[in-house]
Amino acid sequence: METLRIGMLGFGTVGRGVADLLLNKQELLAQRTGMKLRLVRIATRTPERDRGLRLGNTEVTGDLHRVVDADDLDVVVELIGGIIPARDLVGRAMETRKHVVTANKALIAEFGAELFAMANAHGVQLSFEAAVAGAVPVIKALRESMAGNRIDLIYGILNGTCNYILTEMRLKKLPFHQVLADAQAKGFAEADPSFDVDGIDAAHKLAILSAIAFRTHLDFSRISLEGIRHIADVDIQWAEQMDYRIKLLALARLQEGLLEFAVRPVMVPRQSMVAAVEGVHNAVFVRGDFAGTTMYHGRGAGERPTASAVVADLVDLARDLRSGGKGRLPPLGVPVHHLRTLPIQNAAQRHGTFYLRLAVADRPGVLAEVSAILARHGISLDAVHQEGRSHVEAVPLIMVTHETTEERIALAMGEIETLESVRETPRTIRIESGLA
Amino acid sequence: METLRIGMLGFGTVGRGVADLLLNKQELLAQRTGMKLRLVRIATRTPERDRGLRLGNTEVTGDLHRVVDADDLDVVVELIGGIIPARDLVGRAMETRKHVVTANKALIAEFGAELFAMANAHGVQLSFEAAVAGAVPVIKALRESMAGNRIDLIYGILNGTCNYILTEMRLKKLPFHQVLADAQAKGFAEADPSFDVDGIDAAHKLAILSAIAFRTHLDFSRISLEGIRHIADVDIQWAEQMDYRIKLLALARLQEGLLEFAVRPVMVPRQSMVAAVEGVHNAVFVRGDFAGTTMYHGRGAGERPTASAVVADLVDLARDLRSGGKGRLPPLGVPVHHLRTLPIQNAAQRHGTFYLRLAVADRPGVLAEVSAILARHGISLDAVHQEGRSHVEAVPLIMVTHETTEERIALAMGEIETLESVRETPRTIRIESGLA
Numbered sequence: 001m002e003t004l005r006i007g008m009l010g011f012g013t014v015g016r017g018v019a020d021l022l023l024n025k026q027e028l029l030a031q032r033t034g035m036k037l038r039l040v041r042i043a044t045r046t047p048e049r050d051r052g053l054r055l056g057n058t059e060v061t062g063d064l065h066r067v068v069d070a071d072d073l074d075v076v077v078e079l080i081g082g083i084i085p086a087r088d089l090v091g092r093a094m095e096t097r098k099h100v101v102t103a104n105k106a107l108i109a110e111f112g113a114e115l116f117a118m119a120n121a122h123g124v125q126l127s128f129e130a131a132v133a134g135a136v137p138v139i140k141a142l143r144e145s146m147a148g149n150r151i152d153l154i155y156g157i158l159n160g161t162c163n164y165i166l167t168e169m170r171l172k173k174l175p176f177h178q179v180l181a182d183a184q185a186k187g188f189a190e191a192d193p194s195f196d197v198d199g200i201d202a203a204h205k206l207a208i209l210s211a212i213a214f215r216t217h218l219d220f221s222r223i224s225l226e227g228i229r230h231i232a233d234v235d236i237q238w239a240e241q242m243d244y245r246i247k248l249l250a251l252a253r254l255q256e257g258l259l260e261f262a263v264r265p266v267m268v269p270r271q272s273m274v275a276a277v278e279g280v281h282n283a284v285f286v287r288g289d290f291a292g293t294t295m296y297h298g299r300g301a302g303e304r305p306t307a308s309a310v311v312a313d314l315v316d317l318a319r320d321l322r323s324g325g326k327g328r329l330p331p332l333g334v335p336v337h338h339l340r341t342l343p344i345q346n347a348a349q350r351h352g353t354f355y356l357r358l359a360v361a362d363r364p365g366v367l368a369e370v371s372a373i374l375a376r377h378g379i380s381l382d383a384v385h386q387e388g389r390s391h392v393e394a395v396p397l398i399m400v401t402h403e404t405t406e407e408r409i410a411l412a413m414g415e416i417e418t419l420e421s422v423r424e425t426p427r428t429i430r431i432e433s434g435l436a
Numbered sequence: 437m438e439t440l441r442i443g444m445l446g447f448g449t450v451g452r453g454v455a456d457l458l459l460n461k462q463e464l465l466a467q468r469t470g471m472k473l474r475l476v477r478i479a480t481r482t483p484e485r486d487r488g489l490r491l492g493n494t495e496v497t498g499d500l501h502r503v504v505d506a507d508d509l510d511v512v513v514e515l516i517g518g519i520i521p522a523r524d525l526v527g528r529a530m531e532t533r534k535h536v537v538t539a540n541k542a543l544i545a546e547f548g549a550e551l552f553a554m555a556n557a558h559g560v561q562l563s564f565e566a567a568v569a570g571a572v573p574v575i576k577a578l579r580e581s582m583a584g585n586r587i588d589l590i591y592g593i594l595n596g597t598c599n600y601i602l603t604e605m606r607l608k609k610l611p612f613h614q615v616l617a618d619a620q621a622k623g624f625a626e627a628d629p630s631f632d633v634d635g636i637d638a639a640h641k642l643a644i645l646s647a648i649a650f651r652t653h654l655d656f657s658r659i660s661l662e663g664i665r666h667i668a669d670v671d672i673q674w675a676e677q678m679d680y681r682i683k684l685l686a687l688a689r690l691q692e693g694l695l696e697f698a699v700r701p702v703m704v705p706r707q708s709m710v711a712a713v714e715g716v717h718n719a720v721f722v723r724g725d726f727a728g729t730t731m732y733h734g735r736g737a738g739e740r741p742t743a744s745a746v747v748a749d750l751v752d753l754a755r756d757l758r759s760g761g762k763g764r765l766p767p768l769g770v771p772v773h774h775l776r777t778l779p780i781q782n783a784a785q786r787h788g789t790f791y792l793r794l795a796v797a798d799r800p801g802v803l804a805e806v807s808a809i810l811a812r813h814g815i816s817l818d819a820v821h822q823e824g825r826s827h828v829e830a831v832p833l834i835m836v837t838h839e840t841t842e843e844r845i846a847l848a849m850g851e852i853e854t855l856e857s858v859r860e861t862p863r864t865i866r867i868e869s870g871l872a
Contacts, residue, residue, distance in 0.1 A: 021584050021726055031651070031770040032583045129581070135727035137581030145565070145573030147468045148457050148747030215467070273733070276712055290457055290744035291571035291734065297709070298730035308726035311584030325761025334467040 003036040004318045007067035010079035011044035016051050017307030033318035043067040068092040078102040087111050094122045101313040103130035103306055109204035109220040116331045126331055127313035132205040133282040135305035136298040142212045143333040149288025151213040155251040158205040160280035160300040161189045161196035162228050162248040167279050170236050198227035199263040202250045210252035211332050217339045226264035238398055239267050245275040259342040267431045274435050293436045347407035353431045354401045354409050359394040359424040366421045377412040379404045394423040439472040440754045443503035446515035447480035452487050453743030469754035479503040504528040511535040523547050530558045537749040539566035539742055545640035545656040552767045562767055563749035568641040569718040571741035572734040578648045579769040585724025587649040591687040594641040596716035596736040597625045597632035598664050598684040603714050606672050634663035635699040638686045646688035647768050653775045662700035674834055675703050681711040695778040703791055703867045710871050729872045783843035789867045790837045790845050795830040795860040802857045813848040815840045830859040
């Protein structure tokens, strides 16, 4: 039986999962591929640490170059994460004619174009199913199963940490910083949480999905980014009361040739399927002209789910090699010269309804001032909730608008913020009523 | 550019969708495959009927053999459905060295083994993504994305007609026969609905999914089958009251080497994701030891969703042919000689909790008689609901058991049915509390 000789960079959580799977499922993988998937070598900065695995003949080295420069490997699995040194290592592995499987969303989202060109030049494959939504095979679904569809909308919950925090804030009625601290203690959030809570991680994944869905160049930098740090517990409670739920939503929508491209907290109907995605789960919804809306849901991260996706890529590669197929599938589903760049909607073109929360002085006339500014910008209101009189300095004023544009909202809010009676920066959350 | 020459058998609803897609998306499909996907010929019994499509150079013939015997085609798309004559036609197409793509679940579930052997003998591919769950790519997910997992549980809602009927019964509080008639009028159910409402269609799909998930021979005949005809509106209302929802569930579960293999109505927790699958949607849940539970949801049937899946198979085929890959993937994910036959759980081994509904005489002592029989069979009760006194001949007695076995339930119900005070055949519905 032919052998697929695998080298691995990184032996952390996911690396441990991949090694566990490869070492303990030889027979299953051989049945499924007709090849022996052999984990030849692992490079890690801590080769001496015991991971509780029986490594058998698998070599563990502290020298990353013993993997990327090796001539006794067919494929390198990159699980270091981040850009430096992953970018150079992946490049080096491809230069020396090794296929690459990676779980590194930042690397693909930011340097995918360069790396895909290298893969093409050197006749190797670069696979990245594990970069988005863990075990959930959404790259494959988009690139293969939806191949006959014109996709006009893709959205999802792509960051388990944010979804966990928002779920906990709702269930336990706790503020953001307290839930974040708790998530950090439990290992669900990093010590520096900004990649997650500021939406960058979700945007990396959205950049990848959107490029495949719309046949565009990777363009992470054009995604509108808004994280969840400013979501207050009062927003979450108001959302519940109005039969919505707040989710950090990654969304790419093509309308009349213009792309809406954003990661931001939005309110979704409480009865929708996207609202039902709870805790650390991920879900992706894809709307195609023939398929309608299909949805993919599961564990978005973690040792074993991510390992499942990495091994799925290795199995695909083994099947390609064994069947003699060459260059079966370009990384983004179509050859590079077919990739487009779509114009992005501007704020005047982005229509929607909005939840607005102001902290206002508790005295007569404030609502009149605020309403006058909204009216001047052509914004009409669907609902207004004003809290009863209190003795605190500022009381919340909650408003829900009718359909308007982001530009009008931004201009109106800018004016409203300058009112003497408005005590904090107004909060705006878009309402997405039409999602499945 | 190379051409994939496509012939099609059948030009009904799905056939129209496939033709529409192939004829109108030449450029997209060429970008995605590097080949021209050309619909050369369609054979249908009604070649003269106008389907409202611009057919261009595509020939429409009344002679099925002009497709299956042709030597100017690379692949035949079979959309006739049923066994006769589809089985012979598919066989003939493969004998004459044409690949086959089919949406025919009955054909694959009942004659897959024979057809896969023919495909293998003649060096052609036989693909059937469209046979299960319409546009939802669950065959691909199981065969490719979950390749590194040991799967121990797969379940889902695989028949949109039944799910529509159960949804409508609940929302409109109408009895089965009335909703069925309405579904027939709307075209959601066939004139002869037995394939759907007796669970056969769902069982065909389960047979296919389960064979791939567990690496077993196709074995449709061993599935326990129970349809939804006997579900009463009162059962649906009781389910709601107890925070459950009744769904026709197709389930294959591997426990200690024994397979549970059933299509039947069950009660699932109202908060579960499977309960949230409404109307004509399909959903499949797959639990693997690494991936955890992943879920796939979408439109399970219809012209365009099914066409989307058929074309996905054609795109896969084109990519295989163009890249020079041969025999990349066996139909069930592993070569035939690795397929197993798993022993099926018997009724004594099938544990669970159950909802029981009796129609009993409205007089003292009945509950004592019934309870005595249950106790004798070692069945203890979690809850009993007895309706208040009434003037009708029989009143409902609703019971929920603690964990027991199907065998005990069957024996006890057999005895209870013979009681003079029990006026109808008792109804038993299994409760699946542990599903996602």
